[in-house]
Amino acid sequence: MEGVFAILSAPLILFLVFVAPIWLILHYRSRNKISSGLNENERETLRQLAQTAERMQDRVRTLESILDAEHPNWRRQHEDRNHG
DSSP states (O other): OOOHHHHHHHHHIIIIIIIIIHHHHHHHHHHHHHOOOOOOHHHHHHHHHHHHHHHHHHHHHHHHHHHHOOTTTHHHHHHHHOOO
8 A cells, every 4th residue: 555655646736736826826827917917019010911901991982982983883793793
């Protein structure tokens, strides 16, 4: 019985001394990063992406209005090609 206890206790002690503390530190570090949200650089990148998306949306609207003026049936023709 003592031999079995000695065999099982060594890996358990190694786990508790080395693996568990590192595991806990990494776990809570990642949770803190997730809960802290975006950093300033990520917010700026997101803001720039939103501005780019708005400009692209304006350009698409402009192109669609040009197509509507020059080729009034372009939407129907495009839909017929994709669905037919």
